[in-house]
Amino acid sequence: MRVLIATPECFPFVTTGGLGEMVSGFVKALARCGYDVHVGLPLYGTLHPNGDWTKTDRIAVPFDGGIRLCSVWTHGSEGVTYHFIEYHAYFGGSNIYGGVNEGERFAFFCCALLAMCEAFCCLPDVIHAHDWTTALLPVYLNTTLTHTPLRQTATVFTIHNLNYQGLFSPSLLYRAGIPMSEFRSDRLEALGYVNFLKGALYHATKLTTVSPHYAKEIQTPSFGCGLDDVLRFKAADLIGILNGIDTVRWDPSNDPSIAAHYTYHNLEPKETCKQALRQALQLTNEPVPLFGVVSRLCEQKGLDVLLEILPHLLRNLSMQLVVMGSSEPSWEARLHDLERNFPNRLRVKIGYEADLAHKIYAGCDFCVMPSRFEPCGLNQMYALRYGMLPIVRETGGLADTVENCDEINGRGCGFVFRDLTNDALYNTVGWACATYFDRPQLFRTLQQNAMKRDFGWERSVHAYEEVYRWAVERRRGG
Ligand code: GLC
Numbered sequence: 001m002r003v004l005i006a007t008p009e010c011f012p013f014v015t016t017g018g019l020g021e022m023v024s025g026f027v028k029a030l031a032r033c034g035y036d037v038h039v040g041l042p043l044y045g046t047l048h049p050n051g052d053w054t055k056t057d058r059i060a061v062p063f064d065g066g067i068r069l070c071s072v073w074t075h076g077s078e079g080v081t082y083h084f085i086e087y088h089a090y091f092g093g094s095n096i097y098g099g100v101n102e103g104e105r106f107a108f109f110c111c112a113l114l115a116m117c118e119a120f121c122c123l124p125d126v127i128h129a130h131d132w133t134t135a136l137l138p139v140y141l142n143t144t145l146t147h148t149p150l151r152q153t154a155t156v157f158t159i160h161n162l163n164y165q166g167l168f169s170p171s172l173l174y175r176a177g178i179p180m181s182e183f184r185s186d187r188l189e190a191l192g193y194v195n196f197l198k199g200a201l202y203h204a205t206k207l208t209t210v211s212p213h214y215a216k217e218i219q220t221p222s223f224g225c226g227l228d229d230v231l232r233f234k235a236a237d238l239i240g241i242l243n244g245i246d247t248v249r250w251d252p253s254n255d256p257s258i259a260a261h262y263t264y265h266n267l268e269p270k271e272t273c274k275q276a277l278r279q280a281l282q283l284t285n286e287p288v289p290l291f292g293v294v295s296r297l298c299e300q301k302g303l304d305v306l307l308e309i310l311p312h313l314l315r316n317l318s319m320q321l322v323v324m325g326s327s328e329p330s331w332e333a334r335l336h337d338l339e340r341n342f343p344n345r346l347r348v349k350i351g352y353e354a355d356l357a358h359k360i361y362a363g364c365d366f367c368v369m370p371s372r373f374e375p376c377g378l379n380q381m382y383a384l385r386y387g388m389l390p391i392v393r394e395t396g397g398l399a400d401t402v403e404n405c406d407e408i409n410g411r412g413c414g415f416v417f418r419d420l421t422n423d424a425l426y427n428t429v430g431w432a433c434a435t436y437f438d439r440p441q442l443f444r445t446l447q448q449n450a451m452k453r454d455f456g457w458e459r460s461v462h463a464y465e466e467v468y469r470w471a472v473e474r475r476r477g478g
Contacts, residue, residue: 001468002036004124006113006134008096008106013082014044016096017296018243018378019131019160022210025246026464029457031079033465038124040113042091042105043084049073053084059119061112064175068108072116085112097133103168103196106133107176114140114150123149126468128156132166135200136176139188142203143179154475156467157204159197161375162218162225163300166196190226201230205471207238208464210376211397215240223373241464242400243376244457245385250361252386252451257358262387264451267444270362270387277363280356281322281347288318289436291429292364292388294357294379297327297335302370302393302420307334309426314342317433321368322360324349361386365443366415366432370425374398380414381455387447390414391428401455405435405446413450 005027009020023039031037049055053075061068070087085091090105099105114137117123129137138155145151170183172194183189188199201207209215215238217223219231231238252270253263259276260269278285295301313319323335327350335348349356361367367383369392376397380390384401392398394416404416415432417424435443 001126001472002122002124003030003038003126003128003468004113004117005037005039005128005130006110006137007039007041007130008109008133010039010041010082013041013047013084014096018376021246021378022160022243022376023130025244025457026461027080028078028246029244029461030464033461037080038122039080039082040109040116041082041084042109043073043086044096045092045094047084049075049084055086056120059112059115061108061115062177063108063111064104064177070112072112083113083116085109085116087112103166103172103194104175106166106196107136107172110134110136110140111177113137114145117150117153118148124153125472126154126156128158128464128468129200129204130158131160132164132197132200135166135196136178137200138203138205139178139182139199143182144177152476154205154468154471155200155203156206156208156464156471157200159207159209159218159375162197162209162223162227163373165190165198165225165227167191167193168196170194198227198230201227201234205237205475206467207234208467209238209240210243211400212240212242213399214373214375214396217373217396239463239467241460241467242397243378243381244460245378245381245455247385247456250358250382250385252362255358255362257355258362259359264387264448267387267447273359273362274364277322277359278320280359281349283320283322283347284344286318286320286344288320289365289433290363291319291321291366291368291391292360292383293321293323293325293368294352294360294382295325295369297323297325297331300372300374302372302425303331305370305420305422305425306368307331309422310338310346311341313426313429314338314345317430318437319429319433320345320347322347322349322364324352324356324360326351357382361388364388365436366391366429368429369393369398370417370420371395371398372420377401384413384450384453385455387451389432389443389446389450391425391432392416393420394418401453403449405431405442407435407439407442410442410445411449413446413453
């Protein structure tokens with residue numbers, strides 16, 4: 001089976017967060033299962049083709065009432081063929097998202113991928129699109145392309161984050177070549193705008209999202225971001241499949257970034273990683289638990305609540321905290337203020353450094369993820385793999401991956417709370433701290449439980465294979 005994965009991000013070429021990480025691990029696992037895997041990405045200005053990449057003849061892309069010519073760069077690695085759409089006027093800059101012509105850029109990206117399939121005579125059995133930037137692909141296949149060979153191609157659309165939908169002025173439909181008849185409330189229209197994501201929800205043959213829990217949540221008004229009615233309507237075609245992680249790159253027994261290697265049979269070397277992390281961050285060596293946050297510092301992640309209780313936590317509990325992530329300037333200033341007030345308790349690193357992320361997972365005892373919503377979340381899985389116990393709110397993928405501590409039976413692998421309130425978060429961090437100090441044996445058992453969990457891609461890839469089979473059958477059956 002030939003599959004074209006359409007995505008705005010894929011590690012290591014270009015990534016701003018979980019989506020790029022997910023796609024990268026997923027496509028390699030799919031190739032290992034014997035699929036003919038192609039990935040389509042824009043050639044952003046930050047990407048520089050090298051000698052291993054080949055440039056094909058230019059292809060003609062029908063767009064904005066005319067024909068645009070663009071080139072495609074192709075590069076193969078680990079059984080996957082990557083295709084990069086080169087069109088300087090849209091992708092030559094360094095920004096991936098945003099800009100005044102964002103909708104136009106990604107509509108063009110979708111048109112270029114479809115033109116590429118036809119020009120290379122490389123018709124996929126399935127086009128698997130990810131998030132709003134590629135959401136017009138299923139729309140084109142069901143509208144403008146129904147008389148072309150692509151009519152046989154099934155579409156699968158994966159929602160990584162329902163909050164980003166791609167809303168644009170209706171005039172974009174003309175430029176994108178989508179019939180105006182699609183601008184209705186049971187298709188692409190929402191609140192007077194063109195809503196890319198909504199188009200995919202209606203037109204994709206099958207829908208998936210990145211955890212079973214989130215698949216249920218988004219069918220309710222509190223998590224549906226205004227599209228819960230559509231998702232309930234499509235419920236029979238929507239399935240939640242938990243993301244895997246790259247267990248080779250994230251492996252405490254063989255990670256070049258960390259000070260000592262360890263497994264669940266012998267966790268002693270993790271202490272060396274803890275000391276090394278403190279030293280690297282100039283934190284004093286105290287007999288206290290080390291907490292870590294590796295996250296985009298934003299409201300989705302519930303970090304406003306953490307920020308509010310942070311002075312109390314640092315004053316009242318024996319703990320140290322390391323925070324790394326990109327942040328709005330106002331939050332950054334507050335974090336740095338707190339760092340000055342609690343120099344031996346808090347370290348803040350703004351931005352993302354991959355090497356430091358590995359050191360944090362290896363060196364910390366607990367990870368804090370109080371997300372308001374979390375489609376999947378990868379960081380809690382990295383944390384579990386490194387024996388760093390997650391403190392999470394019971395939502396989305398966090399609920400599917402972190403089993404709450406059961407003190408009596410020594411089960412579980414983290415600490416879970418339900419409501420995102422100051423008290424709930426404060427008390428759960430307090431519970432984790434108390435477990436560390438008063439129940440060291442239980443703490444160790446939880447770490448081992450965490451490290452024994454299997455988050456490799458194999459299981460999830462089989463679930464996607466099944467979705468592909470259903471989608472192809474449905475499409476070909478009419
Ligand atoms: C998005 C979601 C995150 C998920 C990731 C990969 O970034 O917010 O929860 O893990 O996509 O699917």
